[in-house]
Amino acid sequence: MIAALWMVLALLVQDIDFADRTYELYVPASYSDDQPAPLLLVLHGAGGTGARSQGWLGLDELAEENGFIVAYPDGLANNWDFGNGLPTRTGTPYRVDDVGFLVWLVDEIGKDYTIDRERVFAAGMSNGALMAYRLACEAPETFAAIAAVAAPVYVPAVRGCEDTPVSVLFIHGTEDPILSWERVLTRNGQVIGLSAFDTFAFWSRHNGCSQDVDDIHAEALPDTDPDDGSTVRHLALTDCADGTEVHFYGIEGGGHTWPGHAFDVDIELGNLNMDMDASAVIMDWLAGLPVRGSES
Numbered sequence: 255m256i257a258a259l260w261m262v263l264a265l266l267v268q269d270i271d272f273a274d275r276t277y278e279l280y281v282p283a284s285y286s287d288d289q290p291a292p293l294l295l296v297l298h299g300a301g302g303t304g305a306r307s308q309g310w311l312g313l314d315e316l317a318e319e320n321g322f323i324v325a326y327p328d329g330l331a332n333n334w335d336f337g338n339g340l341p342t343r344t345g346t347p348y349r350v351d352d353v354g355f356l357v358w359l360v361d362e363i364g365k366d367y368t369i370d371r372e373r374v375f376a377a378g379m380s381n382g383a384l385m386a387y388r389l390a391c392e393a394p395e396t397f398a399a400i401a402a403v404a405a406p407v408y409v410p411a412v413r414g415c416e417d418t419p420v421s422v423l424f425i426h427g428t429e430d431p432i433l434s435w436e437r438v439l440t441r442n443g444q445v446i447g448l449s450a451f452d453t454f455a456f457w458s459r460h461n462g463c464s465q466d467v468d469d470i471h472a473e474a475l476p477d478t479d480p481d482d483g484s485t486v487r488h489l490a491l492t493d494c495a496d497g498t499e500v501h502f503y504g505i506e507g508g509g510h511t512w513p514g515h516a517f518d519v520d521i522e523l524g525n526l527n528m529d530m531d532a533s534a535v536i537m538d539w540l541a542g543l544p545v546r547g548s549e550s
Contacts, residue, residue: 427508
């Protein structure tokens with residue numbers, strides 16, 4: 255009986271119309287109909303909400319400074335289907351067209367506001383980061399760049415990858431207790447989750463970046479908070495197809511966190527790095543990105 259009820263719930267969730275789904279929206283005071291604004295979609299982690307992300311990531315203030323419109327959509331059952339379906343108590347996942355919903359949301363916002371279609375981006379944490387990877391693969395005509403925090407690439411997110419280059423920035427901690435820094439294998443030995451370095455390599459190949467080691471920019475960020483138990487190293491490739499880029503911030507000793515922003519939950523997430531503000535790094539990067547395909 256319980257299993258049957260969960261199957262009914264799955265069908266109901268699948269049949270929810272895009273227009274019935276919910277999201278928060280921030281529009282900067284500087285917005286004007288005659289000036290196209292960049293748009294950023296922020297995707298919460300598993301169990302989260304758009305409103306909660308809006309409240310703790312500090313992106314609205316940064317969006318005001320940079321003239322961004324920011325949307326914080328809600329995943330169904332507080333999750334995103336990054337290619338694996340959403341979990342149920344029966345163990346049988348149900349599928350949700352979250353790619354379709356998020357592309358629809360961009361179009362829907364575009365009906366009310368003048369958005370720059372060449373500067374539409376997505377950023378997410380954990381489950382939301384995996385969803386951002388899926389958007390980069392399956393909706394590159396809509397999303398020019400994505401940022402992913404606390405998640406390497408998982409295979410289901412990139413199964414449907416198109417060839418179109420998309421700029422990628424991702425941040426991951428070596429001591430993440432939720433989504434491992436190292437490669438994750440299934441019981442029969444198949445790779446289900448790439449390591450952090452494999453994720454960097456995946457996107458550099460996908461974007462046709464130079465494979466010359468001399469073209470990799472590497473730096474250690476200043477350890478401005480020696481008490482946070484972590485440090486940051488940054489790798490970047492900018493000699494890539496269509497003017498795209500790939501950036502990797504590895505947090506040595508970092509946990510399943512969004513650097514610079516504490517998150518109050520009842521589970522142990524590991525060290526929170528305070529040497530960088532991930533929100534500011536992402537916003538600065540997106541604001542400064544050249545239009546894809548243009549000469550930088």
